[in-house]
Amino acid sequence: MIQVPDSPSLATLATLIARHTRASGDFPTLVPNLTLHRRATATAPIPCIYSLGLGVIAQGGKQVLLHDSVIDYRAGQGMLTSIDQPVVARVSEGSVAEPFLGMMLTLDMHQILQTAAQMQPPPPPRASGYRTVVVNELQPGLLSALERLLGLLDEPALIAQMAPLIQQEIIVRLLAGPYSLVLQQLLAVGSPTQQIFRTVAWLKQNFTQPLRIDDLAQGAHMSPSSFRQHFRAIIGVSPLQFHKQLRLQEARQLMLSQNLDVGRAAGLVGYESASQFSREYSRVFGAPPQRDIRRMRETG
Incomplete structure (x- = not known):
């Protein structure tokens, strides 16, 4: 059973991920750089490397140990990583009845730089400290774009033409919204x-x-x-x-x-x-x- 989140777009995202992941595992898709994830139980901590990309949870929860900090994020939130980070990650919420459902969109640095050059430049980076990972609530516009990108799996004939456009929109929204904080130092x-x-x-x-x-x-x-x-x-x-x-x-x-x-x-x-x-x-x-x-x- 898929638990229906409060947001209609998030509910659609969860339904789409569930439909294209029939069992627990990681599933590369026909959409370039998009992978879907499903787990029917909480998992043990696993060392891995997070690359430049946006991870999104549509249902369930995840816990990530980054440096000396523990990051918890849940349905309706996204984690943007701006540079490769060794982490220890585990699914913290997931069951057979209500599986963990997530997606990872790997981002291209050159595309981010080109897009940023066409936009109003971000404020200068903070003088002290580095922030390479940020978790935020998914704003309606970004959530809508993610839903449309995932929806292309039901229309594979349109992927080649539409996926690059939607991915470009996602990058614009990342640069224009609260996720831009994690990209500022990378763009300087x-x-x-x-x-x-x-x-x-x-x-x-x-x-x-x-x-x-x-x-x-x-x-x-x-x-x-x-x-x-x-x-x-x-x-x-x-x-x-x-x-x-x-x-x-x-x-x-x-x-x-x-x-x-x-x-x-x-x-x-x-x-x-x-x-x-x-x-x-x-x-x-x-x-x-x-x-x-x-x-x-x-x-x-």
């Missing part, structure tokens, strides 16, 4: 957040290579000590820890999706020692690779 040319964003983007494409802090710092136009300081302040972990998490997350996905053994997965993500890989994997995910993958498959 030459800001530490923008430099670290570029570093993270490079690391995601080259995580199999050895980590060289001096080269990364030079690319970010910072001294090594300043680079380490800004990276930890913005991402919440050191460059070395982030590099390891990228490798481990990719290896986990390879073992799940391609049924690779531990040694093969470790080698593909840049580890020379399978035993070192297993130790670091257990430290992050709480169990050795084979046991963790078996548990993931059993829980869907």
